[in-house]
Amino acid sequence: MGQSVQLIRRPDTVDAVVARMRDLAATLPERDGVAVFNRVYLAVTEEVGRRLAAGRFADRRATTTLDVRFAERYLTAVDPAAEERRAPACWRPVLQSRRHPGVRPLQFALAGVNAHIGHDLALAVVDTCEALGCEPAGLEGDFERVGDLLVALEERVREDLMPGPDLLQIADPLTHLLGAWSLERARDAAWSAARALWALRRLPDVAEEFTQRLDAAVGFAGRMMLTPLPG
Template identity: 25%
Template sequence: MNIKQATTIDEVIECLDEIIEKSKFEQCAIGLFATLYREVTMQIKNGIGTGLFQDPERMEKLDVIFANRYLKAYYQFQAKEKCSECWQFSFTKGEEYWPIVVQHLLLGINAHVNLDLGIACAQVSTPESIFDLHSDYNKINEILSNLVNGVEKCLVEIWPTLTYILKLSGKIDNFFIDFSMKTARDGAWKYATEFVLLPENEWEASIQKREIKVTRIARLVSNPGFFVSSIFKLIRLFERGTVAQKIIELSKVEYSPVTETVVTPECVLES
């Protein structure tokens, strides 16, 4: 099994470009999250170059370790090998018809932030240094929040009447905002501060326990109840364009660069 792993942030971007192009060619919705994630990585790269982060060297190391967890899961799935349960769920949904763009993005955010980010933060830290990372961690969360907020512009392009639906039903708007702004934040940091204290022989058991909780959230994203699911199906039926065209639209979204930390995380997923 050929599992590509990056050693630099530029190699991360190259791998994501390959996944995006393959997804466009195969009309596979897995490429939607990869497109959003590429933008996250570009903003982190730019932040490293402009002095956004307190420790640029540590941030690049964190970015590569973080990305390699996604890349490993992706290539395992492509090879039909076992990968993390929450990633398995997300990638499988990426090959199905009914999930809408929002759901594909949130499934990827859920797996990568709630599982992978905490582990990556712990792996670039020690029990003594973990809290030195907190400021830069908050900047990552600000980047994520900024990108998720900008995605709604893309969704309106894919389905122009989405704005009307969002105003008609605050439940859908809240589903999108509440999940992305809460679940992707403080729970991952809390897990990082606990994971870093564990001896290596307890890592696997801790990760497996975490996967169960993260997969539970993925199932909620996939099936958020009768009312919201019904609206999502309506949106899906009238989504405009092929998967490749949706990926292109998502890549066109303009995001404001992050310049300072304004995030105050709220804990949703308990470790």
């Protein structure tokens, strides 16, 4: 029981997020789909922590809050202590396919990035605005700086998990998967969604419907990404 309480406790610093990710990694088999995404996300979150410590962000509080609220949505979705709770639609494809032998590690990583950027990021921006009492425009600079690190996340995914050039041929379905999704476009869409949700905050029914449709659309894309591939 004590371990479950610790797992679901809300992190409030980047170091706490990193600790949660490391704890999660220690409980998962290396080939597990969540473990694959967690490894690359952990590396990027550690880099955020180093840059914060070095004073690389103009507004340390805003960047910390955005990073923590962003990571919290992922950790809540995949937390093994909350298995009885239905995960957001965007994360269900990864959770349901996480041990499928026909899904390659690169697919799990990209599907995780898709869920986290396409859905979680927009909601994290709104969470941060509410926590700090600011408008989305006040976070745009921090959003862009964190976004630059997300590009590093995608690059790390490709570097660590991409098959060698002799294995990835033009006819390989993985080649088409890599070309069909763009982190830059997903990040721009997340910013637009965050602004829309903020504008809709006084219309909670409409905001909820918008959020559900965003979640479902991102989940649908994730399910396509996780189609088992030959070889």
